[in-house]
Structure formats: structure tokens, C-alpha cells
Amino acid sequence: xxxxxxxxxxxxxxxxxxxxxxxxxxxxxxxxxxxxxxxxxxxxxxxxxxxxxxxxxxxxxxxxxxxxxxxxxxxxxxxxxxxxxxxxxxxxxxxxxxxxxxxxxxxxxxxxxxx
Amino acid sequence: xxxxxxxxxxxxxxxxxxxxxxxxxxxxxxxxxxxxxxxxxxxxxxxxxxxxxxxxxxxxxxxxxxxxxxxxxxxxxxxxxxxxxxxxxxxxxxxxxxxxxxxxxxxxxxx
Numbered sequence: 600x601x602x603x604x605x606x607x608x609x610x611x612x613x614x615x616x617x618x619x620x621x622x623x624x625x626x627x628x629x630x631x632x633x634x635x636x637x638x639x640x641x642x643x644x645x646x647x648x649x650x651x652x653x654x655x656x657x658x659x660x661x662x663x664x665x666x667x668x669x670x671x672x673x674x675x676x677x678x679x680x681x682x683x684x685x686x687x688x689x690x691x692x693x694x695x696x697x698x699x700x701x702x703x704x705x706x707x708x709x710x711x712x713x714x
Numbered sequence: 715x716x717x718x719x720x721x722x723x724x725x726x727x728x729x730x731x732x733x734x735x736x737x738x739x740x741x742x743x744x745x746x747x748x749x750x751x752x753x754x755x756x757x758x759x760x761x762x763x764x765x766x767x768x769x770x771x772x773x774x775x776x777x778x779x780x781x782x783x784x785x786x787x788x789x790x791x792x793x794x795x796x797x798x799x800x801x802x803x804x805x806x807x808x809x810x811x812x813x814x815x816x817x818x819x820x821x822x823x824x825x
Contacts (some may be wrong), residue, residue: 631812633812635815641817642803642815642816642817642818643758643803643815645811645812645813645814648811648812658811687755689757689758691757693812701807701812701813702748702760702763703758703760703805703812703813704760705757705758705759706757707756707757708755708756708757710755
């Protein structure tokens with residue numbers, strides 16, 4: 600069976616500090632990978648998605664970036680965090696190549712508080 | 715512009731009643747809609763998918779409808795229980811991009 604791991608679960612970072620959130624998927628190959636953010640009172644916002652190694656699509660321009668160094672590894676980064684980066688970050692994966700009928704499976708999330 | 719909307723932020727119902735949550739979409743009808751459940755502090759969990767050519771889909775106490783004329787999907791939980799309390803999200807594909815989610819409706823089932 601497939602599993603998705605995301606870490607760290609919580610972190611408190613000062614403004615201007617770097618960020619690295621990591622996500623790995625087990626039990627499947629060539630998954631579509633996603634990073635979503637859920638801010639307080641707002642819905643799930645798609646940040647990045649990837650259909651293959653080194654292929655990253657950005658949905659929202661901001662000071663965050665994503666990388667996919669391996670097939671089942673997805674990393675969310677920032678060089679300098681802003682207060683507005685605080686939120687609940689969710690990594691997710693799906694199977695189908697063109698997203699049609701694509702059920703998404705989410706990780707447990709990472710709570711980021713920028714202070 | 716908002717492509718998918720869940721107009722009710724919160725819904726309170728009595729245990730045993732049927733909960734009905736609404737999801738409206740704009741633009742063209744998607745090939746399918748999905749419903750997810752999210753518990754506080756957790757990632758969403760997939761519940762049901764309904765395709766454009768399906769009027770209704772059922773899974774145990776859950777029922778989803780898809781009305782392309784009204785551009786609306788309804789999500790029903792029959793014989794609701796306190797354990798059904800959670801936020802429910804609907805989602806749709808949009809072109810060649812991944813799922814777009816509504817803001818969710820927080821359901822509270824009161825014993």
C-alpha cells in the first residue's frame with residue numbers, strides 16, 4: 600500500500616529565516632506530487648505540483664520554491680520567510696498522468712508559524 | 715474568480731438527521747467532482763468521486779449528487795453521528811491543472 604510522509608510536523612521560524620519541508624511517498628512510482636497551503640479561514644491553496652523529477656509547476660508567485668530531486672521526494676523551500684507564510688502545509692500525491700479522475704492523497708501536514 | 719464555492723462555512727445538525735452540504739461551481743462543468751473530509755489538524759481524506767454523467771453516487775451513509783444544470787453538487791450524510799463532525803471539502807479539476815478545492819463546510823453533529 601502507498602504511504603506519504605511529511606516532516607517536520609510543526610515548526611516555529613523567525614521572519615527572514617530559511618525553510619525546508621520534506622515529503623516522501625512510498626509504494627508507488629512516478630506519482631504526481633503537490634504542495635498545498637491552508638491558511639486560517641481560507642481554503643486549500645495549490646502552491647506547486649510536479650509530474651516528474653525536476654518538473655515543477657508553480658501556481659502562485661511568492662517567495663517559496665519547490666524541488667523534486669527524486670521520483671518520490673518533494674521539497675518545499677524558502678530562503679527568507681515572511682509572516683504571511685504561516686499556515687498549514689500539506690503534501691499530497693496522485694496517480695494519473697493528466698489529473699483526470701485524480702484522487703489526491705494527503706500527508707498529515709506541517710504547521711508553520713513565522714514569528 | 716472563484717471556480718468552486720461552498721457557501722456555508724458551518725452547519726449544525728441534530729444527531730440522527732440528514733446533513734446536506736452544497737458545492738457550487740462556475741465556468742464549464744467538470745468531468746467529475748470529489749468530496750473530502752478533513753478533521754482538525756489533519757490532512758483531507760478522499761470520500762467520493764462523482765462523474766459528470768452520474769446523477770448520484772452512494773457509499774454507506776453518504777450520498778453525492780451532480781446537477782450540471784444547476785452547476786451544483788450536494789453531499790448528504792444520513793443518520794448523522796457526532797463522529798461525522800468535520801470539515802467537508804469539494805474539489806474539481808480545472809483544465810490541465812490539479813484539483814481546485816472549495817473552502818469547506820464545517821459540520822457539527824450535536825448529540
